[in-house]
Amino acid sequence: MIPPDHPRYRSLVARERIARYAGEGVVTFEGLAAHGRGEAFDYLIGERTTESALLAEKTAAALLLCARRPVISVNGNTAALAADEVARLQERARARVEVNLFHRSEERIRRITRLLEEAGVAVEKGEAERLLPLSHDRALCLRQGIYSADTVLVPLEDGDRCSALCSMGKTVIAIDLNPLSRTARAASLTIVDELTRALPHVTGACTSLSQEEALRLCSSYDNRKFLSGALEEIQKRLTHALD
Amino acid sequence: MIPPDHPRYRSLVARERIARYAGEGVVTFEGLAAHGRGEAFDYLIGERTTESALLAEKTAAALLLCARRPVISVNGNTAALAADEVARLQERARARVEVNLFHRSEERIRRITRLLEEAGVAVEKGEAERLLPLSHDRALCLRQGIYSADTVLVPLEDGDRCSALCSMGKTVIAIDLNPLSRTARAASLTIVDELTRALPHVTGACTSLSQEEALRLCSSYDNRKFLSGALEEIQKRLTHALD
Numbered sequence: 205m206i207p208p209d210h211p212r213y214r215s216l217v218a219r220e221r222i223a224r225y226a227g228e229g230v231v232t233f234e235g236l237a238a239h240g241r242g243e244a245f246d247y248l249i250g251e252r253t254t255e256s257a258l259l260a261e262k263t264a265a266a267l268l269l270c271a272r273r274p275v276i277s278v279n280g281n282t283a284a285l286a287a288d289e290v291a292r293l294q295e296r297a298r299a300r301v302e303v304n305l306f307h308r309s310e311e312r313i314r315r316i317t318r319l320l321e322e323a324g325v326a327v328e329k330g331e332a333e334r335l336l337p338l339s340h341d342r343a344l345c346l347r348q349g350i351y352s353a354d355t356v357l358v359p360l361e362d363g364d365r366c367s368a369l370c371s372m373g374k375t376v377i378a379i380d381l382n383p384l385s386r387t388a389r390a391a392s393l394t395i396v397d398e399l400t401r402a403l404p405h406v407t408g409a410c411t412s413l414s415q416e417e418a419l420r421l422c423s424s425y426d427n428r429k430f431l432s433g434a435l436e437e438i439q440k441r442l443t444h445a446l447d
Numbered sequence: 448m449i450p451p452d453h454p455r456y457r458s459l460v461a462r463e464r465i466a467r468y469a470g471e472g473v474v475t476f477e478g479l480a481a482h483g484r485g486e487a488f489d490y491l492i493g494e495r496t497t498e499s500a501l502l503a504e505k506t507a508a509a510l511l512l513c514a515r516r517p518v519i520s521v522n523g524n525t526a527a528l529a530a531d532e533v534a535r536l537q538e539r540a541r542a543r544v545e546v547n548l549f550h551r552s553e554e555r556i557r558r559i560t561r562l563l564e565e566a567g568v569a570v571e572k573g574e575a576e577r578l579l580p581l582s583h584d585r586a587l588c589l590r591q592g593i594y595s596a597d598t599v600l601v602p603l604e605d606g607d608r609c610s611a612l613c614s615m616g617k618t619v620i621a622i623d624l625n626p627l628s629r630t631a632r633a634a635s636l637t638i639v640d641e642l643t644r645a646l647p648h649v650t651g652a653c654t655s656l657s658q659e660e661a662l663r664l665c666s667s668y669d670n671r672k673f674l675s676g677a678l679e680e681i682q683k684r685l686t687h688a689l690d
Contacts, residue, residue: 223476233466236476240483244625382487384688428689435685442678442685445627446671 215243215251218285218400225284230315232307235281238360245381246398248438256433257397258405264357264377264395265409266421268297271355271375277304278325282359282399283316287323289403294325296410299357302328302349306362308341336368357406358391359399366390379403383434393427396434458486458494461528461643468527473558475550478524481603488624489641491681499676500640501648507600507620507638508540508652509664514598514618517542521568522549525602525642526559530566532646537568539653542600545571545592549605551584579611600649601634602642609633622646626677636670639677 206216222239225231231239253261268274276299278290283303294301303316317327334343335351342365345351356369359379363386369376370390378391379402388394395402413421449459465482468474474482496504511517519542521533526546537544546559560570577586578594585608588594599612602622606629612619613633621634622645631637638645656664 219477219480222480226476226479233469233479234462236469236479237462237465237483237486240480240485241487242483243480244484244487247625247627382490384490432689435688439682439685442682445678446675 212251214398214400215246218398219243221284222281225280225319228315229312230319231280231284232312234307235279235284239281242360242381242398245383245396245438248441249381249396249434250437250441251398253397253401253405254433254437256430256437257395257402260393260395260425260430261397261402261405262409262413263393263421263425264406265297265413266418267355267375267377267393268299268357268406269410269413269415269418270422271299271353273353274299274355274357275328275350275353276301276357277350277359277361278302278316278320279305279360280307280312280316283319286359286400286403287320287325289400289407290320291324293357293403293407293410296407300328300349300353301325302346304345304350304365306342306365308344336365337371338364338368358387359403361387363387363390383431383438388431391427393425394430396430455494457641457643458489461641462486464527465524468523468562471558472555473562474523474527475555477550478522478527482524485603485624485641488626488639488681491684492624492639492677493680493684494641496640496644496648497676497680499673499680500638500645503636503638503668503673504640504645504648505652505656506636506664506668507649508656509661510598510618510620510636511540511542511600511649512653512656512658512661513665514542514596516596517598517600518571518593518596519544519600520547520593520602520604521545521559521563522547522603523555523559526562529602529643529646530563530568532643532650533563534567536600536646536650536653539650543571543592543596544568545589547588547593547608549585549608551587579608580614581607581611601630602646604630606630606633626674626681631674634670636668637673639673 303313328349330346332344336343355375357377366387367390375392377393378387379395380388383396571592573589575587579586598618600620609630610633618635620636621630622638623631626639
């Protein structure tokens with residue numbers, strides 16, 4: 205329906221997917237609003253992968269390759285937008301995938317698991333336990349999944365959850381379009397890029413990075429630089445916006 | 448549920464309202480995402496009325512007071528967030544109120560009309576006709592409402608609709624948190640502020656402005672200045688954001 209040569213094709217397709225999956229109970233109302241917030245920031249960075257984000261994506265690949273036990277945490281929006289991309293990254297990064305939801309229900313977990321499995325993702329299963337330093341059901345995760353991970357990739361994560369994972373000593377890689385969000389600031393490494401652009405770059409770098417490069421990236425990154433890189437990009441665009 | 452002393456109380460209450468009304472079919476999925484985009488820009492202007500926005504709000508009041516036939520166009524998000532505020536503005540500005548929807552259905556018009564009437568708004572009714580220079584049902588409006596207006600207040604309007612109203616020679620006042628949106632650029636006057644902060648300021652100014660001040664404001668405003676005022680505000684905040 206949306207013509208592929210529309211200048212905002214990818215953004216409109218993503219919006220359509222998110223709305224469709226909201227109708228199926230995969231994406232929540234809160235998830236729809238969160239997607240809108242992301243769209244606004246994506247608009248401000250120019251709806252493209254900036255140089256700074258590309259370096260963050262390579263660094264994310266390096267962290268996943270160097271991890272002993274990498275886990276990808278998938279929520280409703282991530283599954284709706286990027287089930288295929290998660291499958292490809294899982295394979296290259298030899299990562300476990302756990303469905304972990306902010307608005308958690310067994311029914312949603314089942315739906316999202318099915319969606320991921322249809323895309324070829326191997327999804328961790330089992331009895332979730334309250335293992336994260338958060339209140340109520342926010343604490344739930346799988347012992348053999350997120351709990352045992354040394355490195356967790358959290359696309360589109362909530363700030364409290366991101367901080368809780370960091371406080372457990374894990375290396376947390378966030379994908380978040382808002383460079384000022386609590387998640388973006390709390391994470392060990394933040395990729396300020398749109399999910400379906402970011403994941404293929406991470407997957408690609410998992411193949412192309414040499415072990416030497418990977419080790420160098422892991423030992424020398426500074427998340428603040430990635431955040432200020434994104435902010436500078438936004439500032440640059442705003443300066444000429446009304447010309 | 449949300450503690451009133453939470454630093455982002457108003458924003459969280461608004462989000463809750465929008466989600467609740469999505470459940471009732473007043474707000475669409477697209478409306479939820481649009482609300483999220485607004486939240487992102489509100490965050491960037493500091494979730495407060497800037498000086499530049501306050502002047503735009505006074506100017507909006509002046510334009511409504513000077514209008515021969517002012518009309519307020521209300522969509523699902525506006526009704527969900529600000530039915531009470533629309534009622535008060537209608538009274539002070541002696542304006543007609545028309546329900547006009549992007550995703551139009553008779554059922555949604557009925558629901559939104561009921562919601563507005565419960566808040567005390569007098570809503571225009573009748574057979575909508577294709578009177579706007581837009582394709583399909585986007586052209587629908589009421590002859591005695593938007594079609595006959597000389598000045599239209601469009602909170603949260605789509606860019607095409609805003610341009611169509613301008614092309615008919617109407618004075619169009621937009622309320623839009625994105626100073627770069629097509630709506631913000633096309634409108635005669637754009638208030639870059641959150642809806643429930645903006646409307647009470649417009650209503651207040653309808654009472655406090657003298658006729659002389661109103662005439663002066665109507666004859667001397669420059670929308671570009673309001674847009675660049677908002678952009679400067681965002682830039683200022685971004686500059687110190689990571690300090």
